[in-house]
Amino acid sequence: MAIVLGPNRYGKAETRLVRVHRDGDMHRLVDFTVGVALAGDLAATHLTGDNSGVLPTDTMKNTVYALAKQHGVDEPETFALLLARHFMKTQGRLTSARVSVESFGWDRLGPHSFRRRGEHTRTTAVTVTREATQVVSGVTGLVLLNTTASEFHGFVKDRYTTLPETTDRILATAVDARWRHLGDEADWGRSFQGAVDAMTGAFVNTYSYSLQQTLMAMGTMVLAGRPEIAEIRLALPNKHHYLVDLSPFGLDNDNEVFIAGDRPYGLIEGTVTRDDVPPADAQWYL
Numbered sequence: 001m002a003i004v005l006g007p008n009r010y011g012k013a014e015t016r017l018v019r020v021h022r023d024g025d026m027h028r029l030v031d032f033t034v035g036v037a038l039a040g041d042l043a044a045t046h047l048t049g050d051n052s053g054v055l056p057t058d059t060m061k062n063t064v065y066a067l068a069k070q071h072g073v074d075e076p077e078t079f080a081l082l083l084a085r086h087f088m089k090t091q092g093r094l095t096s097a098r099v100s101v102e103s104f105g106w107d108r109l110g111p112h113s114f115r116r117r118g119e120h121t122r123t124t125a126v127t128v129t130r131e132a133t134q135v136v137s138g139v140t141g142l143v144l145l146n147t148t149a150s151e152f153h154g155f156v157k158d159r160y161t162t163l164p165e166t167t168d169r170i171l172a173t174a175v176d177a178r179w180r181h182l183g184d185e186a187d188w189g190r191s192f193q194g195a196v197d198a199m200t201g202a203f204v205n206t207y208s209y210s211l212q213q214t215l216m217a218m219g220t221m222v223l224a225g226r227p228e229i230a231e232i233r234l235a236l237p238n239k240h241h242y243l244v245d246l247s248p249f250g251l252d253n254d255n256e257v258f259i260a261g262d263r264p265y266g267l268i269e270g271t272v273t274r275d276d277v278p279p280a281d282a283q284w285y286l
């Protein structure tokens with residue numbers, strides 16, 4: 001009896017690629033999760049630790065970003081074929097290169113503004129006490145992104161600060177908001193849609209120097225347009241998009257190729273309120 005190595009493959013899973021194509025002021029956005037799995041004569045590394053035939057998975061990740069920059073990205077099949085053929089051409093010992101792509105859809109809101117495709121969730125919580133009724137409505141999972149018109153600089157710097165200042169970055173968030181109504185009668189459907197449209201419009205139209213400023217603009221737009229709403233609480237995750245350093249490959253990156261970060265993320269929270277409304281029920285604060 002012998003114990004032998006069976007079928008195997010290796011690669012980089014879940015490389016998060018966001019590619020912005022800047023055609024003048026009209027930007028196009030591609031959002032992929034890319035998987036690479038290579039197979040071939042890889043017995044040596046498994047059996048003896050000899051890595052002389054192993055292309056690092058880190059290199060595969062870099063290749064995803066470099067080819068995205070050089071060739072642009074359109075259809076997932078086209079990009080997957082480009083990558084797989086690249087690895088087969090450059091790595092002679094491979095017998096197969098498998099590239100998988102998940103493509104996330106974004107609907108256009110403006111020249112550089114997008115909303116992630118798919119439904120957001122409408123929420124409500126009502127509280128009835130002996131004295132009063134409070135209706136709270138909300139939305140979660142409304143994902144918005146601007147490919148430009150966002151800066152972040154002038155912030156505090158201490159000995160642990162490494163974040164570079166930027167005058168052009170992606171700003172993206174998944175809106176988690178709830179708002180309390182002044183009364184217990186309204187056209188709830190219209191009110192909800194109006195609030196969502198106001199937040200979306202404010203996100204799209206605010207030239208942002210911080211997500212905090214955008215939060216204030218979103219809350220203000222809701223209260224200005226919806227007299228039935230007393231107060232709104234927003235929790236906005238800052239869905240970071242990191243510019244990929246392509247300089248080791250002799251490529252520039254003028255805000256075109258990004259890593260979509262997962263965690264950790266900034267979380268910007270705030271309440272925007274009218275100063276003349278009755279106080280909320282205690283449940284509002286929980």
Ligand SMILES: O=c1[nH]c(=O)c2[nH]c(=O)[nH]c2[nH]1
Binds near residue numbers: 152209212238
């Ligand atoms: O809009 C931002 N607000 C912050 O407070 C912050 N902090 C950070 O690292 N990036 C950002 N962006």
